Amino acid sequence: MKLNLYEDKNNTSEHVDVYYANMRPVIRQIIDTVNSERPSLQGRPADEDLDDGEEILLDPREIYYLDHIDRKLFAYTKNGVFRLMNTLAACEDMLWNYGFVRVSKSNLINIYKIKQLKPDLNMKVYASFDNGERICINRSYKKSFNEYLQRMRRMS
Amino acid sequence: MAEKIKAYLLELCCVYTIMSVLGAIVNIIAGTETNNINVLVMFATCAIATFVLFLHRLFDSVSPLVMIVVQYLVACALVGLLLWLVSVFISPITPRGWFEFYRSFTIPYIFLAGFYYFRVFSEAKKQNKLIQEIQEKHDAR
Numbered sequence: 001m002k003l004n005l006y007e008d009k010n011n012t013s014e015h016v017d018v019y020y021a022n023m024r025p026v027i028r029q030i031i032d033t034v035n036s037e038r039p040s041l042q043g044r045p046a047d048e049d050l051d052d053g054e055e056i057l058l059d060p061r062e063i064y065y066l067d068h069i070d071r072k073l074f075a076y077t078k079n080g081v082f083r084l085m086n087t088l089a090a091c092e093d094m095l096w097n098y099g100f101v102r103v104s105k106s107n108l109i110n111i112y113k114i115k116q117l118k119p120d121l122n123m124k125v126y127a128s129f130d131n132g133e134r135i136c137i138n139r140s141y142k143k144s145f146n147e148y149l150q151r152m153r154r155m156s
Numbered sequence: 157m158a159e160k161i162k163a164y165l166l167e168l169c170c171v172y173t174i175m176s177v178l179g180a181i182v183n184i185i186a187g188t189e190t191n192n193i194n195v196l197v198m199f200a201t202c203a204i205a206t207f208v209l210f211l212h213r214l215f216d217s218v219s220p221l222v223m224i225v226v227q228y229l230v231a232c233a234l235v236g237l238l239l240w241l242v243s244v245f246i247s248p249i250t251p252r253g254w255f256e257f258y259r260s261f262t263i264p265y266i267f268l269a270g271f272y273y274f275r276v277f278s279e280a281k282k283q284n285k286l287i288q289e290i291q292e293k294h295d296a297r
Contacts, residue, residue, distance in 0.1 A: 026296065050275075099294075110292055114287050117280045123220035125271060125280050138211075149286045153293075 001026070028057060039094050043075055043082030058082060060098045063112045064129045066091055068106040078131060101148040103127065104138040111152065166212050172202045193246060197238070201261070204234040220276065224269050228262075235261065 016034050020027045032040050041058045042129055062077045066088060073084045073091070084091070099112045109127055117137070119125045125142070126134040137145055175198060183190060208231045215223055239257060243249040249257075 073180055099290075111287055114291075116282050117287065119276050119280045120219070122222065123224075123276045125276065138217075142279075146283065149283060149290065152290050153286060 032057065032059075041075065041084055041086065041091070043084045046074055046081040046083045056082060058084075060095055060100065060110070061112070063100075063110055064108060064133065065127075065135055066100070066108040067135075069092060076129075076131070076133065095150075098129070099152065101145055103135060103141050103145055107135050109135055111149065160210075163207065165250055167210065168206045170269070171206050172199055175202055193242075197242065200238050201235075204231060204238065205261075220272070224272070228265060228269075231261065231265070232258070 016030075018027060018030055025130065026042075041060065041063075043056055043058050044054070045056070058075055058077065062079070064076045064078075066084070067076065068088045069072045073086060073088055075082045075084050086094075088102075088108060092100065092108055095108070099110050100108050101111060103109050113129050115128045115130055115154065117125055117127055118134075125137045125139075127137060128134045176195075179198065182188075191297055208227045211227055211230065212223060215226070218226070235257065239254055240271065
């Protein structure tokens with residue numbers, strides 16, 4: 001897809017024109033992004049082959065957490081698990097402003113979906129979600145997690 | 157590895173400086189004096205304590221409770237080695253001396269471990285409040 005960008009410092013009415021042949025997921029994604037000013041992620045149900053299955057656009061608000069396992073990235077939502085083709089680092093860059101924070105080498109969690117933080121008897125701290133799952137907050141990410149919460153509080 | 161050794165030595169320098177100054181203050185207040193052997197034993201103890209605390213960063217995947225126990229066992233082994241070296245090369249140590257030395261690092265260790273345990277829970281409580289506040293503000297928008 002050809003992309004034209006025009007920078008005009010004096011422009012007072014920023015706008016986006018989309019020329020398309022078919023309403024493909026990527027076009028829908030662009031529309032959703034412009035409308036919601038929020039990025040969306042493309043994923044496929046995790047239990048289907050990559051070539052099969054319908055590609056689904058995921059709203060970050062629906063994602064509990066992202067998990068990187070065996071060089072594959074999965075998004076966990078209320079409606080199921082979806083495989084994403086992005087990298088965890090790319091998602092971290094894209095979603096840091098939308099409540100997603102890294103809590104271990106392989107996990108990015110959505111703070112808006114956290115039900116409770118609960119320390120275990122062995123002093124590991126877990127973030128529990130509405131779906132009953134929990135993710136461990138690695139102690140080397142504890143400081144950055146805390147800083148992120150402070151920053152999000154200031155921003156909100 | 158070289159960076160880790162450098163960081164370890166830097167921390168050791170800071171810890172030993174603080175301990176020496178505190179020791180000097182205590183000596184001035186109590187009117188006591190130290191000797192060369194005590195200074196060397198204090199340095200060795202600082203080296204052991206810094207090394208044991210340094211282990212904390214190396215085993216990130218292990219739970220903190222297991223780490224505390226492992227650190228204590230490593231500290232016990234290194235202190236045992238230190239006392240054995242002192243008793244062989246400098247002067248014999250009585251069983252009472254061994255007991256006193258182990259007690260003098262076990263009590264603060266248990267105290268600090270308890271404090272760490274308390275901090276984990278109190279921090280989680282604070283973060284829970286913070287998350288709740290962020291979520292409420294987010295939902296209100």
